[in-house]
Amino acid sequence: MRLRKKTRERLFIASFLAGPLAVYLTFVIWPYIETFGYSLTEWSGVAPPTKTVWFKNYVDLFHDSIFLKALGHNMIILIVFPTVTIILAMFFAFMLNVGGRRGGLGGVKGIRGSAFLRVIFFFPQVLSVAIVVILFQAAYESNSVGLFNAIVIKLGLTDANHPWEFLNSPTFVLWCIMFILVWQWVGFYLVLFSAAMQQIPRDYYEAALLDGAGRTQTYFKVTMPLLWDSVQTAWVYLAVAAMDAFALVATLTPGSSFGGGPDEHGEVLATYLMRNFQVLGKAGYACAMGVVIFFITLILSLVVLRATRRERLEY
């Protein structure tokens, strides 16, 4: 018996969606939802949670000095890391795309070797965080064998007997982490901004040129305003990345488990969450932290999207 056309189509749709949806709902959506429920319980993470404590976990969080410290660090990362990354990426993208000396028409040409530099700059992005960790572990080594200490010693900033304690220093540790983040992400946003720059019609540059604008002026008056959309997107994604930083802090910085740096000077929310969950046996508390991270990310995205909303120019 032949099925009706409509029925056959329905069966086909259902059979194609069943597998993907089942996997996705089981391992992504359901755990996300469960987090909210678990965050209201006192739960060691061994047997199923029994006691509902409502918002106690959240109240506790805001009296937890380590949590507040970690939150503060996340906020610093959140401000410094995207700003530096975007400024550098914008500058590099501009140089690579329109910074050329003898520009063809309207000076719109990248500097020499820009294709090569683009490949190099993007490279950290494809490296596993584990490899990045090993690289910088070796580079930050607090003896004269570490790459960065070898450089500061060569430069005469210190002598071989007093190498800098990069990751062990309460003042430096957070900056060391942020340096790695910027190192890793600049190339990505450089490529992103380049793509956006290439969509800007060349006539705009020609017009600016004919009006006698210099290169710096062209950059601030033509390129930048037209890139606003991508900058906005970049902020949102960088904010998400800034709330992460788990692997770097957990493996690079000293600390009992999941790092945290000297006296929690490098602690971030993600590492503190993992420690509560896997070491301290406070899974419910860790879930509450997860919810807080979620809301911070959400609010940030909304704020960024709102604050940077501008009239969009279609071209």
Added chain:
Amino acid sequence: MAADMTQTPPASPASGTPGTPSAKPGSSGAGTERTRRFGESGATLNVFGTGFMVIWGIMVVGPVLWVVLGAFKNTSELNGSAWSWPHHWSFDAFSRAWHTGISTYLKDTVIVLVFSVSLTMLFGAMAAYVLARFEFRGNRFIYYLFVSGVMLPVYLALVPLFFQVSKLHMLNTYQGLILVYVAFSMPFTVFFLHAFFRTLPSAVYEAALIDGASHTRAFFQVMLPMAKPGLISVGIFNILGQWNQYLLPVVLMQSQHGEAPHYMLSQGLVSLMVAQGYSGDFPALFAGMTIAMLPVMAVYLSFQRQVQAGLTAGTLK
């Protein structure tokens, strides 16, 4: 999960410099004069800018090369001075690293990846295809359900995910990690391929249906081959993302009842790093890292354009 699978981003392949010169109206006398002035106005910026870019390039490549060089040194050379050059290039460290576990991690990672990437591509393409080309109730809802995963931080799901996998008795198993990888790669894969399937023409597909092909057959024999460029981009993205994944294996692949843990490469390297901290065999650690980096390098250098396009895809609007 930073550079990996939840993150999405755009669309236009970052290739080529803006505009290849074709017919240009400004190359007359006055135009050249202006062009020159324009060029000069940025001379300082240029010297400074180019210099800075070269320095940044060195900062990116420097540490990588330095560590790769370290793999060829012996321990005493490595502990002697940061600037020493390997005296005789030895591959000892590579074989030591290979035997301290890298070969096992590599094998485990390859097994997981073969299945997880194929399944990700199959499931992703199926869902994206149905959502992009068929009208039915709940279509938009399911699409947004899939795509919303792109923005959610993994930490939010981590604790329950662990128990979910535990309930299914899949902790420290290949199949558990494979399914989790597939699930977490779904948002971006569906998002990317959805856009792709929408742009494909319907004519060929309709012809196939008229010729009596079933929907399933039309999908596998007509639509999938047409979507090849999109599948390649998102496939490379997933290979790199899953190869480099760190957080999920750390949570899910731990020794459960005393049996040996099936470490993934990234995870294994970090544990090797901790172990090397005590034994002090840094050349072996650096060699292990070099081994882990080689496949990524090969993929990146050969598909550099697709990698950049794939990784940045979706960030733009």
